[in-house]
Amino acid sequence: MQPEVLFTVFSIPITQSIFFTWIILLILAVASFVFTRNLKTIPTGTQHIVELIVDGIDSLVVKHLGENGRVYTPFIITVALFVFTANIIGLVPGCESPTQDLSVTFTLALIVLIVAHVNEIKVKGLGAYIKGYFSPYWIMFPLNVIGELSKVLSHSFRLYGNIFGGAVILNILYMFVPYVVPIPIMLWFGVFMGAIQAFVFTLLALTYIQIRLE
Amino acid sequence: MLEIAIIIAAIAIGSGIALLAGAGVAIAEGYVAGKAVEGMARNPEASDTLRTTMILGQVISESTGVYSLAVSLLLIFTIAVPLFNKLMELLG
Numbered sequence: 300m301q302p303e304v305l306f307t308v309f310s311i312p313i314t315q316s317i318f319f320t321w322i323i324l325l326i327l328a329v330a331s332f333v334f335t336r337n338l339k340t341i342p343t344g345t346q347h348i349v350e351l352i353v354d355g356i357d358s359l360v361v362k363h364l365g366e367n368g369r370v371y372t373p374f375i376i377t378v379a380l381f382v383f384t385a386n387i388i389g390l391v392p393g394c395e396s397p398t399q400d401l402s403v404t405f406t407l408a409l410i411v412l413i414v415a416h417v418n419e420i421k422v423k424g425l426g427a428y429i430k431g432y433f434s435p436y437w438i439m440f441p442l443n444v445i446g447e448l449s450k451v452l453s454h455s456f457r458l459y460g461n462i463f464g465g466a467v468i469l470n471i472l473y474m475f476v477p478y479v480v481p482i483p484i485m486l487w488f489g490v491f492m493g494a495i496q497a498f499v500f501t502l503l504a505l506t507y508i509q510i511r512l513e
Numbered sequence: 514m515l516e517i518a519i520i521i522a523a524i525a526i527g528s529g530i531a532l533l534a535g536a537g538v539a540i541a542e543g544y545v546a547g548k549a550v551e552g553m554a555r556n557p558e559a560s561d562t563l564r565t566t567m568i569l570g571q572v573i574s575e576s577t578g579v580y581s582l583a584v585s586l587l588l589i590f591t592i593a594v595p596l597f598n599k600l601m602e603l604l605g
Contacts, residue, residue: 457579498568503572
């Protein structure tokens with residue numbers, strides 16, 4: 300369960316998940332740079348795929364948060380692409396998904412929580428935000444706080460449990476049948492479950508931001 | 514030495530029992546999918562909305578199953594495996 304330390308930089312241990320997070324950041328940065336050169340009004344080639352991703356997530360954001368919520372589209376696209384790439388990279392031999400580390404998924408869920416709360420303060424104002432903890436009665440205060448914290452827990456454990464469980468099952472399978480047979484199961488746990496979990500993580504992030512506004 | 518062996522056996526049984534929560538989750542998710550199919554058959558135009566809501570509902574009811582999976586994995590990898598290595602050391 301302890302993350303594997305690959306090497307140390309200035310006595311800071313660099314674990315496997317940090318290392319593969321850097322690789323994913325590099326992949327995403329280079330891909331964003333390369334695919335958005337020479338954009339045309341009539342799309343050609345890879346521009347179709349880029350427009351599909353941006354349009355799809357943008358319409359999802361507008362459906363949940365309304366026109367004013369459009370400022371969150373870049374954030375939501377970043378979360379979706381990062382989680383998706385992190386889930387998929389586990390299929391490459393020698394690579395480990397950073398999302399099978401609880402610290403990574405917990406950090407992502409914490410970021411979503413902070414965005415949701417700051418957004419609520421910005422929209423409703425600080426007074427209404429604090430008052431929200433004491434509604435409908437002041438005695439509900441502990442329940443409201445626990446409810447907020449359990450959101451982070453379930454949000455992070457869902458992604459972590461699914462990806463880590465899939466990785467454990469695949470590793471057991473590799474021990475028994477190392478060749479050919481694992482391929483369809485790798486497709487199921489890696490590509491299909493990875494895509495579904497990335498979609499679900501994004502959808503829940505949107506829902507958590509939306510729920511704080513009601 | 515016997516104590517360590519008993520602890521490992523208890524952890525193995527306990528993590529197996531924790532996974533029984535999967536049965537309830539499976540029933541719940543199947544029910545949600547069945548109801549969604551009923552709705553889609555009655556009103557095919559609403560398929561897109563229904564599919565998103567179905568996945569969201571299934572995922573939220575899945576969290577108890579994932580909790581039990583996390584509990585059993587934590588039991589095995591943080592307690593049972595170090596104890597097992599220690600037992601092997603003692604046995605030589």
